[in-house]
Structure formats: structure tokens, C-alpha cells
Amino acid sequence: MQATIKYIWFLCIMLSTTCMFAQVYEKSTNREPRFTVRGSVIESDTHNPIPNVNIEVNGGAYTTTDFAGDFRIEAKKGDELIIKHKDFETVYYTILSNERITVRVEPSREEAEYKRTKFSRRNSNEFKMLIDSAETHLKKDAKRSIKFIELALVESNSVKQNAEAYEVLGDIYMFWKQYDLAVSNYRISDQNLKTNAVKLKLAAAYKQNNNYQESIETYNGVNKKALSNWQLVELYEGLGDVYMLTKSYQFSIDNYNKGLVVAQKHLITPKITDLNSKIAQTYNLKGETQKAEGYFNKSMKLASTQNKKRAAEEKDRAAEFLNANQDYSGEIELRKEALEDINDLKSDSDIDNESALTPQKQNYKIGNAFALQNDYDNAIPYLEKSIEEADSKADLIVQKDATRKLSEIYRDAGQFDKALIAYQNYVDLVDKLYTKKEQEIAQAARFSKVIVNNQNRISSLESDRALNESKFQLSNEEAKRQKLIIYSLSGGLILLLVAAFLMFKYIKQQRLANNLLALKSLRSQMNPHFIFNALNSVNSFIASNDERTANKYLTDFSLLMRAVLENSEEDFIPLEKEIRLLELYTKLEHFRFQDKFDYSINIDENINIEDFVIPPMLLQPYIENAVWHGLRYKKSKGQLEIGITQTTSDEIKITITDDGIGRKQSKALKTENQQKQNSKGMGNIKKRVSILNEMYKDKVDVVVDDFQDEEDVGTKVVVTLKKD
Secondary structure, eight states, X not given: OHHHHHHHHHXXXXXXXXXXXXXXHHHHTOOOOEEEEEEEXXXXXXXXXXXXXXXXXXXXXXXXXXXXXXXXXXXXXXXXXEEEETXXXXXEEXXXXXXXXXXXXXXXXXXXXXXXXXXXXXXXXXXHHHHHHHHHTTTTOHHHHHHHHHHHHHHOOSHHHHHHHHHHHHHHHHHTTOHXXXXXXXXXXXXXXXXXXXXXXXXXXXXHTTOHHHHHHHHHTSOGGGSOHXXXXXXXXXXXXXXXXXXXXHHHHHHHHHHHHHHHHTTOHHHHHHHHHXXXXXXXXXXXXXXXXXXXXXXXXXHHTTOHHHHHXXXXXXXXXXXXXXXXXXXXXXXXXXXXXXXXXXXXXXXXXXXXXXHHHHHHHHHXXXXXXXXXXXXXXXXXXXXXXXXXXXXXXXXXXXXXXXXXXXXXXXXXXXXXXXXHHHHHHHHHHHHHHHHHHHHHHHHHHHHHHHHHHHHHHHHHHHHHHHHHHHHHHHHHHHHHHHHHHHHHHXXXXXXXXXXXXXXXXXXXXXXXXXXXXXXXXXXXXXXXXXXXXXXXXXXXXXXXXXXXXXXXXXXXXXHHHHHTTOSOEEHHHHHHHHHHHHHHHHHHOTTTEEEEEEEOTTOXXXXXXXXXXXXXXXXXXXXXXXXXXXXXXXXXXXXXXXXXXXXXXXXXXXXXXXHHHHHHHSOHHHHHHHHHHHHHHHHHHHHHHHHHTSOXXXXXXXXXXXXXXXXXXXXXXXXX
């Protein structure tokens, strides 16, 4: 015990030293009640709202404007509001009250050196003025404040305004401790417009109304990711409070610690102190006094850096802890320090009798602690001082308790005359207190009646509004029935148009399917013709006993066949791939007819052949015709040329020329069967080109003509390809 007393003495000396350095800071940081500041940020000329504006209070709270340019933030009188956005200069504003603030931002000018802003204390909107009036009278006149809400609901013309009105009404009932009504109105606000701020208030109202499970459920239903740092701390603190009230002490401590982590990370100093204090209280209730003492020491140390009122609050809580653990000497020292802080606050802060920080209560508890140590000489002066203070402030409860305790001390000290006098005073005070309580009960009953009547009027207003909406809907029913016929006719016409469109689309799809089937059929006819000719070439090599040449030819032929079969199912293939096939095919034909012709393939270097596609096997039949029906019958050695040039940015030309005998002489040399076969092959090509152009809007163009005016006129084929 002596070691504990020495430790507390050392802590008290440290706190006193800290308080000396905190004198200047103290006046500017006196703990003021926090309230919600509402506001909006708009453009000055167009009055358009500006969303996503950063709103920050130097105490740690942070939020942003919503899509309507509105914001709300927790603050206290004297806090500095910081408004930041990339499109205007940062604005600093000192909060004087919880009146609505409107920030009008002038549009930016390229030549402007600074962007200017200005504030308006009042908005011309009647609804907002009524809400502001309700908040102004919230703590002074409940009846008047509720009346403003009633008028605001009459002016309301949107779900959002309804939600705001019922939220403020819930705030009024919370302040005046009408928790059941607060719950009802917060729920109505949440039904109109779901916001995290209202959900947190609803959970707190459930807690105060002893609906602990509903409070926990509401807290856990809030989307934590959407909360500001301050709101997140409030959520964990609220959960900790509920779990402490339900004696789930470990859950309470866990949630307080979660809130403490957030508060420490974001330097929310007031909440750091509060949470350390609450963790200490919970550990004390749990029976872990050593841990409780450690957290009380932390909270007192933190509170001493804020202001004297906050320091006094923590010393009072720590003193209660020491009293519960029968450390009366430590309790006395802490209460004496708290009393010094309270006396310094008299000129700066108004402490009502409900507060634990009144001088009469502290003097009474110091006297009681001395009495518990049987130190009557020191107890009596403090009790007498408590009675004197309580009498001057009309605090009958403390005056009664101190008088009774004084009577008991005189009795135990053997001073029965003084004990009797003190007891008679105690009896008189009990009578006065009884009379006062009767008056307070009567006043509370009248107040509750007024509150209920006002709430009933608001509920009736909502019922009338619902009834008017029903009448309006009924009046519109007949008009709707008349419109129904028009809509039905219009709907029928639309259905017919849709059916026609679907029919057209079906026919188009059917035509496409038919075209695809025709292309597949034509390709299947092209491949056997090509394979037959190639195998004839292999057969001629074998017949001439040139097995080596036949093997080499057959190897190249197999590569060509594989590529042809791979591409046989495609409508278009890359031009680059088609060129490789042509090179391989022309090489095979030249291998067989080396004495009949030479060939060359020329590609313009400026062409990006990867940008163009071509139907597979489109060029091969023209080369085959040039070799088999033109160059093969030429008396001298002929020349086959394949050239690719670009005419425009999205068009290229492929030219196949030979100086063979020409189409007319070739046709004269053919048998009747050969003419049919050639006609069928060229006809397939024309059909393919026609179908492809129909499907892909004139992508391919083929022109066949004589090459020259000499004896061997030859043939010239020009294929034009367009880019996708």
C-alpha cells in the first residue's frame, strides 16, 4: 500500500508540472460540447453543387460533400473548418455555432490570381431556415424546437428533406432523454434516406433506451468502410459501451481497443483519452484492478495535456476507482487536485449540479474518504464546506448526503449535541428534497405530455400527408385509364414494329446461313479439283521413274495440302499466309514445267500485308489457269508474274499476268469435257466472290482481261482487296 501511495504522489507531482505548462493552451482548448455542423458548397453564379470537396476540422474529424454538395461534420465552438478542393483555394473558417454554413465558390478564371469564396449564414430556402431554428432552440426550448420541425415537415418536398427533419427531431428527443421517441424518429429518418450518421445515432438511442441487442445489431449493420475516422471510433466506442452494460466485458474491451487503434492512428486526441478511461473502467468491473490502474494513469496523463476540465473528469473517475478498492489516501489526493482544477474553471466554465465536477460533490467525497479512515478532524471541515457550497447552489441532494454524513461523524466522535443538530438539519433537507422531487415529477409529467402531444401532431401530419397523396392518386386514376388505351394502341404498334424487325433479322440471319453453306460447298468443290491436279503431277513423275523428284515434289505438296486444309473452313485468312501458299504452289508448278515458264512474285515494300485479309484459295485457280491453259502450250519459254501494290491507304491490287497463248487459243485447244471443267472452276470462283461481297460489302473485286496485243496475248487477272 505504501508503494502505491508513493507512486500516486509521484504521478500527482508530474501532473501538476504538466498543468503549469498547459495554462496558455488551456483557455483555447476548454472542452466544449460537440455538435453537428451542416453546410453545402456551391458555385456562386450557377448555384450548382460541388461534390467531393474535402471538409476537415482541426480536431480530427473529416468528411466530404455528397453529390448534392452537402456535408455534415462533428465539431465544437472555436474549431477551425478547413475546406479544400482542387478547383479553388483552400478556405479556413472558425465555427461559432451549429448554424448551417453555405460556401459559395466563384468560377475559376484563367487570369485570376486567387479564387474567392464567401459564406452565408442563412439560406433562402425556407426548409433549411426552419431546420436551423430547430437546432438553435434544441437545448433551450424543446417545445419550440419541435414546432420548427413540424413546420419544416410542411415545407419538405423531398425524401432527403424528410430524412433530415426526422433526424433533427431524434436529436431533440435524445437531448431531452426521451429515448423511445428518439428511436422512433431516427428509424423514420433511416427509412427515408439511409446514412451512416443516422445509423450511428439510432444505435446510440437503442443503447440509451436499454434495447441492447437492437443497438448491437444496428452498430454491426453499418458499413465500416464508408465511415469517416471519427465515425469509426464512435462505432467501436458505442459497441464497447453496450457490451459493458450487458456485462460482456471482454467484448467491450476488444471494441474499445479497436477504436483506440483508429484514434491513435489519426490523432483523434479526445477519443484517445475517453477510450483509455473506458477501458480502465471495464477492467475494474471485470476485477482486473492492476490493468485498470494502468489505463487510468494513461487517461489522466492524456487529459492533463488537454484542459483542466478534462483533467478533473479523469481524476474524478480514477478517484472513484481508488475508493472502490479502499485506497482512500490516494482518492483524497486525486480529489484535492480535481478540486483545484474545478476552482480554476469557475470563471471559464459553467458546471451545473448534475455534473460530477461540482465543488460540493468533491468536498463531500473527500470528507467521506477521511471518515472511512476514521480521521474525523479532517473529515468535518470538508463536509461543512460541501454543505455550504451545496446550499449556495441549491444542490439539495449533496447537501442532504453531506449533512447526514456529518451527523454520523459527530455521533461516532461522541459529540452528540452536534450530531443531533446535524440530524435535524438532515430531516429538514429530506422534507425539502421530497417537496422538490414532487414538483420535478409534476413538471416532468407535464413536459412528457407536451412532448407526446407534439409527436402526435407530427404523426398526424404524416398521416394527413399520406391521405392527401392517396386522394391525389385516386384523382389521377381516371386520367391513367384514359391514357391506358392510348398506351395499349401504341404498345401494339411497337410490338408490330418489333415483330417486323425480328422477322427481318431472322431472314437476314437465314440468308447469312445460306451464304455460309454455299461458301462451304464451293470450297469443298475447289479442294478436290486442286488435289486431283497435284496428284496427276506426282503420278507423271512416278511414271517417268523419277522417284527422287516425285518424293521431293510429294513432300512440298504435303506441306501445301496441310495449309490448304487448315484454311478450308475460313472465309478470310491473312494475306501474308495466302502469299506463302502461292509461293509454295507456284514453286511446285514450276518444278514440273521448268522448261515452260519462269516466275516472279513482287510485293511492294510499303505495303503492310498484315493489315489485309483474303479469301483462301482465291488466287490459286488463276495461277493454275495461267500455267495449265496458257504457258504450257506456249512454243517458247514463258513468264508468270505476280505483283502486289497498294493504290490507297485501305486498298491493294494483286496482279497475275502471263504471256501464254491466251484465253481464246486455249479454249480452241480444249476438248469439250475440258471446257466444261474449266467453266465450272471459274464459275465457282465467281460465285465465291459474289457471296463474299454480299456478306462483306464489296470487299473483293476480280477483273480478267488479255495481257498484250502480240501473238501470245496472254492473260491478266487483277484482284482488288479492301481493308476491314
